[in-house]
Amino acid sequence: MRRETLLAMKETQIKVHDIEFVKITPELDISSLKEFCAVGAELGASRIIAAPYDPDLAGLADKFAALCDLAADYNLGVVLEFFPWTNVPTLKDALEIRRRAGEPKNGGVLVDSLHFFRSKSNFSDLEHLNADTLPFLHLCDGPLRGKKDMGGRLFEARAERLPPGKGELPLAELIKRMPSNIPISLEVPMEHMAAEKGPEAVAQYAHECAVHLLKSMEPSLC
Numbered sequence: 001m002r003r004e005t006l007l008a009m010k011e012t013q014i015k016v017h018d019i020e021f022v023k024i025t026p027e028l029d030i031s032s033l034k035e036f037c038a039v040g041a042e043l044g045a046s047r048i049i050a051a052p053y054d055p056d057l058a059g060l061a062d063k064f065a066a067l068c069d070l071a072a073d074y075n076l077g078v079v080l081e082f083f084p085w086t087n088v089p090t091l092k093d094a095l096e097i098r099r100r101a102g103e104p105k106n107g108g109v110l111v112d113s114l115h116f117f118r119s120k121s122n123f124s125d126l127e128h129l130n131a132d133t134l135p136f137l138h139l140c141d142g143p144l145r146g147k148k149d150m151g152g153r154l155f156e157a158r159a160e161r162l163p164p165g166k167g168e169l170p171l172a173e174l175i176k177r178m179p180s181n182i183p184i185s186l187e188v189p190m191e192h193m194a195a196e197k198g199p200e201a202v203a204q205y206a207h208e209c210a211v212h213l214l215k216s217m218e219p220s221l222c
Helices: 001-013 030-042 057-070 091-100 112-118 149-157 172-177 191-197 199-217
Strands: 018-024 046-050 077-081 106-114 138-139 183-185
Touching: 001 030, 018 057, 018 077, 018 106, 030 046, 030 057, 046 057, 057 091, 057 106, 077 091, 091 199, 106 112, 112 138, 112 149, 112 172, 138 172, 138 199, 172 199, 183 199, 191 199
Parallel strands: 018 046, 046 077, 077 106, 106 138, 138 183
Antiparallel strands: none
């Protein structure tokens, strides 16, 4: 499978930006991720996405630091993604974990537009943060208010989002406040459309919507 993937990447000129995700739990043995890192490096990835699922914030910070150390051996960076339903629900909370981890050079925080607006994160939280701290952005759209029940919120986040510009989130304001010249990654799961029209149609639709949004902001962004 690895050989076939590398061949497909060569034929299509599609590159891998990040691999995901490492669920940081109390039981996680960071040393067990060596093969994961090695495969990611072989595929040409630059970042690992980690998720905070350790209720002990000190232990979480220690594991994040250890993961950054391991990833550095493979020339990989690590980003910690915050989720409103975890014990690291906001951008501020994720930045605090990074601070406790010693602010590793290859360790940053991932902003996902849905999670940013669904949490208590604010635009002011983005001030004075550079690309070392916020190395890329996950972009999608949706209703400004999510489902009230946990099951509905998880389903919306994992299975049914909206392409950029097709919902109510102030994405243009978010993009303007993020560090300039960082990659924008489209995370737009649309399982219903994928079942009806196929994943290629979803990818094309999400891409077209994102390009339209960026062009409406400033032509030089595209």
